[in-house]
Amino acid sequence: MTLHDQTFVVTGAASGIGAATAALLRASGAEVIGVDRNPAPEFPGTFVQGDLSTAEGVAAVADRVPHGITGLLNIAGVPGTAPWRLVLSVNVFGLRDLTRALLPKIADGGVVVNLASSVANGWAARSAEVARFAGAEDRAAALDAVAADPEVTGNSYRFSKECVRWLTLSAAAENLGRVRVVSVSPGPVQTPILEDFKKDHGRDKVEGAVALLGRAGEPGDIARTIAFLVGPGAAWINGTDICVDGGLGAHRATTAALAANA
Ligand SMILES: NC(=O)c1ccc[n+]([C@@H]2O[C@H](COP(=O)([O-])OP(=O)(O)OC[C@H]3O[C@@H](n4cnc5c(N)ncnc54)[C@H](O)[C@@H]3O)[C@@H](O)[C@H]2O)c1
8 A cells, every 4th residue: 555645643653553653654655743742753754742631732733734634643642540630631632622623734535543442342321421521612621520420530541532432423424525534442452551551450351351362462453454544445434433452342242241141
């Protein structure tokens, strides 16, 4: 696949899945504009150091992006070991507001890819609350409104990714025929964030899942999926989620169903 004459903004580009995606797109001929709060000295393209946790930080990053880009890959994310307000600020409002700011700069036929997570696969059960939070215009008020809800503050990462699933649907619906918007939901992938997931979700649970699958995902597993989604082969894939979890979801769903029947 060749991506010559195409430019992609890749957030979270200094590490893990973002770095692997930037490298793969570059190797496929695309120009890449990387964004991260951390520096990336060897970055294979233009690099913008910026903080997506605040509205001001998002605006500063968006200002540096030219018109006519092909796509935005929202890969930056923080784990649930971080303070819950930060998790929701980056994973929900940072992603949403950067998307809003850059959509007018995305050429017709372009694409947005959002990194969700397989832990958010049950998002539809909370769709009303998710839609209310993710759509809130006043982010400080929205954060205050969930501060007393342990279901949100105690599961901030899962809730944030449930919001990403909703934001993907709503942005796809609002941009039909012009820009596709899809999400990717990885299972456990070997990047620096995986150690945080072990602390957040339980070491035994995460390591047990990896043992069951035979290996953790690699950043390249997810980068190749994203590269497919931005290319012509995915032209009719829009407003949906691609789960890339080695089959972990199949195991969990069938185990739960069979246990319920036992
Ligand atoms: N690794 C996994 O097991 C896994 C599983 C499911 C989903 N994901 C998601 O995939 C995405 C990429 O994660 P990863 O595994 O590559 O982790 P990672 O920690 O290697 O990379 C995340 C990047 O996001 C950047 N970032 C965090 N906060 C930022 C901010 N405020 N402004 C700008 N950049 C910021 C970090 O500096 C880092 O470079 C995340 O959204 C994560 O939630 C990862």
